[in-house]
Amino acid sequence: MGVWDHLTGQPDAIEAFRAASSMAPGNIAMTHSWLITGPPGSGRSNLAYAFAAALLSRGPDDEGATLRQVQARTHPDLAVLSTERVIITIDEVRSLVSASQFSPSVGRYRVVVIEDADRMTERTSNLLLKALEEPPPRTVWLLCAPSEADLIPTIRSRVRSVRLRVPSIADVASLLRDRDGVDPETAERAAREAQSHIGMAHRLATDPDARARRRQTLQTALGIRSVSDAVIAASTLLAVAGDDAKAITLERDAEERESALRSLGIAAGGTVPPALRAQLRALEDDQKRRATRSLRDGIDRILVDLLSLYRDVLLLQLGVAEEPINGAIRGDLETSATASTPASTLRVIDAITTARTRIDGNVAPALALEAMLVAVSRHTAR
Template sequence: MTVWDELTGQSEAIAIFRAAAADSTLGDSPIGDSAMTHSWLISGPPGSGRSNLAYAFATALLSPPANGGGVEPGDGDEATRRQVAARTHPDLAVLSTEGVIIKMDDVRRLVSSSNFSPSVSRYRVIVIEDADRMQERTSNVLLKALEEPPPRTVWILCAPSEADLLPTIRSRVRTVRLRVPDVAEVAELIAQRDDVDIATATRAARESQSHIGMAHRLATNEDARRRREQTLDIALGIHTVSGAVIAAAKLLELAGQDAKAITEERDAEERESALRSLGIEPGGTIPPALRAQLRTLEEDQKRRATRSLRDGIDRIMVDLLSLYRDILLLQLGVDTEPINLAILSRLTTASAASTAAETLATMDAIATARKRIEGNVAPALALEAMLISTAR
């Protein structure tokens, strides 16, 4: 088994990183002159597997050279894979934000640590997930590190698109673009990894639009499937302006439920782990001297909840776009399989009740609402304006 086996639909990108990792094992030079370089950007749409590929590449770089044990150069080893998965490898540094933006102080600390020599591996690898969440002044802090990188440090940035980063950052990284995996590829991965039947995995892959993370949730979480079905039901039931206002409140409530479901279990695990590390029994009294540490954890969890709610609202928007995309294709007579195949009869009814121009206007309203929410407009107002436009 290699570190690349659980990645799907990205054979071209895997070949690039595999060659780079293999090249890095040759010779004694810090960074090779051919396939390997000191800074990378993995770009691709949400759910394409950017971070998974980043950590697979990190594992390959941090693994000891192949010693004849059946592992080829660039394939990584099992012990390193477990350390990287647990984020406990001494030569791996990770920056992933639970908030809306990446803080400058966090980037400064990362840049400072990048100057340390690797302790057990050939390289020190630094992964920045969601690098697009850095503001311009924060990006400039990172830029200085990329301009004069230490000889044994490798940066791996992840972002949806090159355009999300400053031109000066883009000019100093090698970009590898990922594609959207096919539904069949994602379904096969979910069926094998999550032990679900292929029909459920295929429906989840199709309705998630090949977003691997969302396909996993839809295939394994009945509540997530129910909330998605309710989203489509609410949208198809809007006929008046007053109904649109009520629907906006319902959609916001669904987004909140989805966000809470994602964060609640994780918050409880983090708090339990923090109490255990501080030597406090479950249900025990927290000494005043330790309360500040728990307050910091609670503040981080609140920031994560804010981001999770925004992500939940955006997932609803994406589901609505898939609904109206299917309706539009039926109106135009395009012979292609709809994303929401399970409700084909309702899609056919809806397509007969409006025109293609009206459906396009609805999709434009959804896109506008996403931009407004991204610009910090109150989600309730943005959803109401979007759905009132749909009703009209």
């Protein structure tokens, strides 16, 4: 499998990276600092790791093995910084900058990837800036962020930006068919319901439980008829988000713990020596932070699904001839559209947007959801 085969919907970006990776080390046209920007689900990190594999491989025959090492994050010339925290700490970046100074050991380059580079504070960004200003001749930095505006101007001036677009539903469905072996109908539905978010489309296409949780979210909202229904629904949606978060984190947590024990030389089920317990506690603390973030992400996914629901209702009310995102429940959409007005639907959409903003600002999710769903109850009561 070639390094570019698992990507979709970004032909211009792929061509730019393919051309850059084909240049010999030392070519003055090869940029050593890149910024990949694009909306969530556009495949920023996937493209960054594909480019990293192309840079690290020693030729076409080596691409497959190098790509597997990059995907496993085990290539000796690859350094990666991703965080489960709200911000990337200055110590993390300082360690990465130090590692970037080494010459490559087996590949043509040493590649450094920073996912979510927008999570750096200004002080941390200034530390990175010094490394970008004078990078070693065979070190390549790949930064990923939602937009250029999320980074300080001095960093933006020292990187080559590659902007990604939202892939089409057809592109995402094709990827699911070719890469994951999903049947065409399921692939198209997953791509549409995920609104072209590649990672979410993969989950919906391959995980029946994820599809069931999404269906429960929509049915819960459509079943609200009163304020008391809204309060109960808020509790239900929190539980759905919690189940979704656990599905994502539990398996990964177990794999990480098993890997940590193995690296420390501790057999499965064995006693952890006191001297090594601090390392496991640090891992557990990181996993708790990830669980908190995963829950917030799960709540946001629910709100995005609800936005798609009421977007469909509004389009039906306005007579817009466009395929609904949630076409599988078209009958329910038509019933909701008939029972309310476009103005009330817009108020619900505003309430959902407000809930997202409040939760992002650390308002208790239960309170934000209850306030939002009260607006839904008024919508359905009309």
